Amino acid sequence: QITLKESGPTLVKPAQTLTLTCTFSGFSFTTGGVGVGWIRQPPGKALEWLALIYWNDDKRYSPSLKSRLTVTKDTSKNQVVLTMTNMDPVDTATYYCVYSRGLPDFWGQGTLVTVSS
Amino acid sequence: QSVLTQPPSASGTPGQRVTISCSGSSSNIGSNYVYWYQHLPGTAPKLLISRNNQRPSGVPDRFSGSKSGTSASLAISGLRSEDEADYYCAAWDDNLSGPIWVFGGGTKLTVL
Numbered sequence: 001q002i003t004l005k006e007s008g009p010t011l012v013k014p015a016q017t018l019t020l021t022c023t024f025s026g027f028s029f030t031t032g033g034v035g036v037g038w039i040r041q042p043p044g045k046a047l048e049w050l051a052l053i054y055w056n057d058d059k060r061y062s063p064s065l066k067s068r069l070t071v072t073k074d075t076s077k078n079q080v081v082l083t084m085t086n087m088d089p090v091d092t093a094t095y096y097c098v099y100s101r102g103l104p105d106f107w108g109q110g111t112l113v114t115v116s117s
Numbered sequence: 118q119s120v121l122t123q124p125p126s127a128s129g130t131p132g133q134r135v136t137i138s139c140s141g142s143s144s145n146i147g148s149n150y151v152y153w154y155q156h157l158p159g160t161a162p163k164l165l166i167s168r169n170n171q172r173p174s175g176v177p178d179r180f181s182g183s184k185s186g187t188s189a190s191l192a193i194s195g196l197r198s199e200d201e202a203d204y205y206c207a208a209w210d211d212n213l214s215g216p217i218w219v220f221g222g223g224t225k226l227t228v229l
Binding site: 037039046047048049052060062063096102103104105106107108109110 | 150
C-alpha cells in the first residue's frame with residue numbers, strides 16, 4: 001500500500017523559505033519510472049503543479065516558479081524535500097506530495113501552509 | 118487561469134448520468150493521456166481515471182473516461198450522493214521549457 005505524508009511548518013513569514021518533507025512508504029524510489037511530485041491548492045482555487053523528481057534524480061519544475069523551487073530526495077530515508085524561497089501571502093495553500101508513474105497515482109493528505117506576518 | 122478548461126459546476130439527481138468536460142490543446146490533451154481525480158474536502162485527491170479511460174482497481178465502473186482530439190470527458194452514471202465532490206482533469210503538456218503537468222480548474226459536482 002502506497003502512502004505519502006507531508007510535514008513542515010504551518011505558518012511562515014513573508015520572504016522566508018519554506019521547507020516541506022514528504023515521507024513515503026509502499027514503493028521503492030530505485031524503481032525505474034517512479035517519481036514524487038509536489039502540487040498545491042490555494043484556498044478556493046485550482047490545483048497547481050510545482051515540481052517532480054524521478055528515481056534517477058531527474059528533476060522538473062513549474063516554469064513560473066522554477067527560480068524559487070528546489071526538490072531533492074533521500075532514498076535511504078524514503079523522503080523527498082521541497083524548498084520554496086521568498087514566500088509570499090499568495091503562496092498560502094495546501095501542499096500535496098504525490099507518487100507518480102506518469103501523472104499522480106497516489107496523493108498525500110496535504111498540509112496547509114499559511115504565509116503571514 | 119488553468120491550462121485545461123473545465124466547467125466550474127455540474128449537477129444531477131441520483132441515478133442520473135452526468136458528464137464533465139475538459140478542453141485543452143494539441144500540446145497537452147491532443148498528444149498525451151488524460152487523468153481524472155475526485156477530491157472530497159479534507160481528503161486526499163483520488164485517481165479515478167488514468168490514461169484516458171483506465172479505471173484503477175477499486176474505482177466503480179460507473180466512472181468512465183474518454184478523449185477525442187483536444188478534449189476529454191468524465192462520465193458518471195447512476196449518480197449517488199457520495200459522488201458529490203470536486204473533479205479535476207490533468208495531462209502532461211509538451212511545454213517549450215520541457216514537459217510539465219497541467220490541471221483543469223476543477224468542476225464542483227452537486228447531487229441534487
